[in-house]
Amino acid sequence: MANIESVLQENRVFPPSEEFVKKATISGMAAYEALAKEAEQDFEGFWGRLAREHILWHKPFSQVLNESNHPFYKWFEDGQLNASYNCLDRHLKTQPKKVAIIFEADDGSVTKITYEQLYHRVCQFANGLKKLGIKKGDRVLIYLPMAIEAVIAMQACARIGAIHSVVFGGFSAKSVQERIVDAGAVAVITADGQMRSGKEIPLKPAVDEAFAMGGCDAVKHVVLYKRTGSPIHVHAPRDVWWDDVVRDEPDVCEPEWVSAEHPLFILYTSGSTGKPKGVQHSTGGYVLHSILTMKWTFDIKPTDVFWCTADVGWVTGHTYISYGPLACGATEVMFEGVPTYPDAGRFWHMIQEHKVSIFYTAPTAIRSLIKLGADLPKKYNLSSLRLLGTVGEPINPEAWMWYHRVVGNERCPIVDTWWQTETGAHMITPLPGVVPTKPGSCTLPLPGIMAAVVDETGGDVEKGKGGFLVIKRPWPSMIRTIWGDPERFKNSYYPAELGGKYYLAGDGANRDLDGYFWIVGRIDDVLNVSGHRLGTMEIESALVANPLVAEAAVVGKPHDIKGEAVVAFVVLKGARPAGDAAKEVAKTLRDWVGQEIGPIAKPDEIRFGENLPKTRSGKIMRRLLRSIAKGEEIKQDVSTLENPHILDQLKEAVK
Numbered sequence: 001m002a003n004i005e006s007v008l009q010e011n012r013v014f015p016p017s018e019e020f021v022k023k024a025t026i027s028g029m030a031a032y033e034a035l036a037k038e039a040e041q042d043f044e045g046f047w048g049r050l051a052r053e054h055i056l057w058h059k060p061f062s063q064v065l066n067e068s069n070h071p072f073y074k075w076f077e078d079g080q081l082n083a084s085y086n087c088l089d090r091h092l093k094t095q096p097k098k099v100a101i102i103f104e105a106d107d108g109s110v111t112k113i114t115y116e117q118l119y120h121r122v123c124q125f126a127n128g129l130k131k132l133g134i135k136k137g138d139r140v141l142i143y144l145p146m147a148i149e150a151v152i153a154m155q156a157c158a159r160i161g162a163i164h165s166v167v168f169g170g171f172s173a174k175s176v177q178e179r180i181v182d183a184g185a186v187a188v189i190t191a192d193g194q195m196r197s198g199k200e201i202p203l204k205p206a207v208d209e210a211f212a213m214g215g216c217d218a219v220k221h222v223v224l225y226k227r228t229g230s231p232i233h234v235h236a237p238r239d240v241w242w243d244d245v246v247r248d249e250p251d252v253c254e255p256e257w258v259s260a261e262h263p264l265f266i267l268y269t270s271g272s273t274g275k276p277k278g279v280q281h282s283t284g285g286y287v288l289h290s291i292l293t294m295k296w297t298f299d300i301k302p303t304d305v306f307w308c309t310a311d312v313g314w315v316t317g318h319t320y321i322s323y324g325p326l327a328c329g330a331t332e333v334m335f336e337g338v339p340t341y342p343d344a345g346r347f348w349h350m351i352q353e354h355k356v357s358i359f360y361t362a363p364t365a366i367r368s369l370i371k372l373g374a375d376l377p378k379k380y381n382l383s384s385l386r387l388l389g390t391v392g393e394p395i396n397p398e399a400w401m402w403y404h405r406v407v408g409n410e411r412c413p414i415v416d417t418w419w420q421t422e423t424g425a426h427m428i429t430p431l432p433g434v435v436p437t438k439p440g441s442c443t444l445p446l447p448g449i450m451a452a453v454v455d456e457t458g459g460d461v462e463k464g465k466g467g468f469l470v471i472k473r474p475w476p477s478m479i480r481t482i483w484g485d486p487e488r489f490k491n492s493y494y495p496a497e498l499g500g501k502y503y504l505a506g507d508g509a510n511r512d513l514d515g516y517f518w519i520v521g522r523i524d525d526v527l528n529v530s531g532h533r534l535g536t537m538e539i540e541s542a543l544v545a546n547p548l549v550a551e552a553a554v555v556g557k558p559h560d561i562k563g564e565a566v567v568a569f570v571v572l573k574g575a576r577p578a579g580d581a582a583k584e585v586a587k588t589l590r591d592w593v594g595q596e597i598g599p600i601a602k603p604d605e606i607r608f609g610e611n612l613p614k615t616r617s618g619k620i621m622r623r624l625l626r627s628i629a630k631g632e633e634i635k636q637d638v639s640t641l642e643n644p645h646i647l648d649q650l651k652e653a654v655k
Ligand code: WTA
Pocket: 269, 314, 315, 316, 390, 391, 392, 393, 394, 395, 416, 417, 418, 419, 420, 421, 422, 442, 505, 506, 507, 519, 521, 522, 528, 531, 532, 533
């Protein structure tokens, strides 16, 4: 517990401007408190009211929450709806010509699509998928670059009740294969390649490789979106081009009405074992929370231009690109490229050109842009901005202050949004027209979210003390289960050690005397590298799968830009390598991890030893490894260490 006590002392407080408060959807502390009180006094009434107000139901629900099979909660279960209908059809009469997505490609070319056009393209593609034999409940793996087509693919699945599972385009063939197998996918939607920083990165070849690994026989079709035009293998009749799939299809498609509990998607994320978890989300609760947080946290208004920079391969891209903004009828920016191409002014240039008013990005991007040009934003006209957001990791107060001063010109509230793949949408975040912010704190839970900090036995800790972040009551957009593994769901999120009652987030946190939450970081073996979740066990399994490796342990170490960097301790089957040989093996292993998982998981440094530091009972002393990785002097008690001499070997990092 001592490890997760924060040492941070941050006393600066930034209340929202009067002008912002006046116009905000939730305006002033009294409004927030009224909502929070409503939720406390009549929990089900509160969520039921919101679900009726914000969602278009095909058939209304009669019961808000069913808790009889704890922790497999059901929300609005007998209600029927369609997620795509809630995102598209609802705007057809009111604002068909409004731009839904402003897409900017890597090379700067811009494509705009209106709500009406998006609706027709989704319908056409949905009809095409149906013709391929894909039906309600089928799993469809999506492996696409950032493109309007990615949104269309997700929406089309939702329209016909198919369950999508999006795999980030930066993940490897092996990851694709594992997810196809685990989800039992019947179709894959991919592209020939993707463009990043002017370079072409192939995608389809990774799918071919995944097939070659075996286990993908359930996949009957691979739909190919042509992005780069590079030659690829087309295995007819299995592989079909997108254009052929939609050709001659009608551009209207009756939505498949599904139960609110029907799975909308599965999204894989890292946990503390080697196998990623297929986080399963519902339709009704998920759509509700994505709408509410667009309105509450982002204060979305009809005139806003909203930009979330995440990739659709992550949950942030799901909720705040593919569903939330569309369900609210917003105009949003979607970007194919990277923030540093053609130069580090790309984000600021795009904000200026598209008159972005709400900008949502990751602390790691902010830190890297500070480094590449702290004054660059001043060269652009950023006066369209009115609200800024961050997500994915704790933001250090220095980066927060820069974002506030240089990007927001001290006018824009910053919403530091804490949430997870499992929570579906924001959980703890300032409401911009309500909560005075403190740099580095995600502040207060949303109304209806019963967040708390508890000790090892599940008891509340005093304010000012650290502990485990939990959510005491279920909420509509929560994870329903881990696909195919309900036991793992129960054990990971409702562990018996804590009494089994509360959702355990896996983060350490503490609350200050004002009740503000400060997230300290993961309490499990999960790293946060550039805002991406990576399990240390996953990387370890990848390393030991290499024929050269006998044993491996992976830990994180603090990194200025990435937040955390991956450090691998490796024992080879042969002798411990030195000099150039060590460099060569390190490169081989780094590339190997890149192939097994994806380039984001490549270790920054590898440290070779004849063995790993272990206790006499054979347990790897991870705490010690973390100290070594940080270059700290070892003050821990190493008397129980079986093999103390290897500590010196491990001090040498091969980069
Ligand atoms: C971390 C991303 C501090 C946290 C939406 C969480 C944060 C994990 C914040 C989830 C924040 C996310 N402040 N830490 N504002 N937001 N995290 O599933 O450790 O990719 O458990 O979801 O990121 O990562 P995931």
